[in-house]
Amino acid sequence: MAQTVDGRKKISEKFIYFFGAFGGILFGYDIGVMTGALPFLQHDWNLEGHPTTIGWITSGVMFGAIFGGATAGMLSDRLGRRKMILASAVIFVVGSIACGIVPNNGTGWLIAMRIFLGIAVGAASALVPAYMSEMAPARLRGNLSGLNQTMIVSGMLISYIVDYLLKDLPHQYAWRLMLAAAAIPALILFLGVLRLPESPRFLIHHGNVEEARHVLSMIRPADQVEAEINEITTTASEEAENHRKVSWGT
Incomplete structure (x- = not known):
């Protein structure tokens, strides 16, 4: 049975660090997923001769991440690290599904949703290291410095696996499912962080x-x-x- 303190269960350090760093999975997935989704999208929407449109669709997440990363720190100082990570997960779920259900040939809508998604990516990439450093004891902070990077490259690997598993679907469905599948790790992050406490430093x-x-x-x-x-x-x-x-x- 788990130990309790004032009626509250002790929380495993591994659980905290895993879900504290899980935001890196979202960042990595969205970086890698376009590698497999873009050829299907180009074929479906006949974008082979539109490099500017392709560039905006591909880089929209990074553009949104600039704003997400810049504002996440200020908002987390007011609202809390945990609440902002939860908000980022919700934005990621909504943005991922929205990317998967965009109207046919709706390039403007897809670019806008990719930028919206990037806000969550940038916020998570800024908040995760801060939350982990404030939750971890001093003796572990150095050892945990690479965990977020490990999560990012793991997210990229997961995106490649998902792309491979969906590659035999019809073009009009394959890229949509590849992009929408990002909602699954975002939902896992949300459910995991719900069980985490707020940072003692913030409190x-x-x-x-x-x-x-x-x-x-x-x-x-x-x-x-x-x-x-x-x-x-x-x-x-x-x-x-x-x-x-x-x-x-x-």
């Missing part, structure tokens, strides 16, 4: 010290909880002081 920054203590008690040995709370509180005070000293004129 302390917003004055929820008692809730941070509960979270740390679920993921740290009892004798380390207060020491880490004191460390985070001190760091938060220093950051707040430095923030007050900074101005546009400095």
Whole structure:
């Protein structure tokens, strides 16, 4: 039976790190999936002589990721890392399905949905390392630095496998299913993160010290909880002081 603290179950470190880094799967999948989907899309919509359109469809995710990555940090400081990762997963599910059901020859719609999808990709790629570093104990932070990259390349591998499995379908269905299949790992991410707690660092920054203590008690040995709370509180005070000293004129 799992240990409990104040009625709450202890959370496995492996579970936290796996789903904390799972956002990399989404990034990798969407980078790799167009490799297999694009030839079917070109044939279905007769795009062989339209390189600009193909370029926008292919790079739309990266364009959207610029905005997602730029805004995710600010929003996560206000709303929380966990909530923003959940929101990114929802956007990814919706965007993936929307890419799979675009109207025939709806290039503008597909480009718009790829950009929309990119917002989630950029947000997840910015939030995942922050969340993992705040949840992991200091002794593991260095070892976990490569986990997100591992998830990204795993996502690319999964996309190639999916492309291969769907390659024998009719052209008009193959590329749609390849793109829509990205909703599956996004849904898995959403369900997994639902079981994760908010970052203790975020909670302390917003004055929820008692809730941070509960979270740390679920993921740290009892004798380390207060020491880490004191460390985070001190760091938060220093950051707040430095923030007050900074101005546009400095």
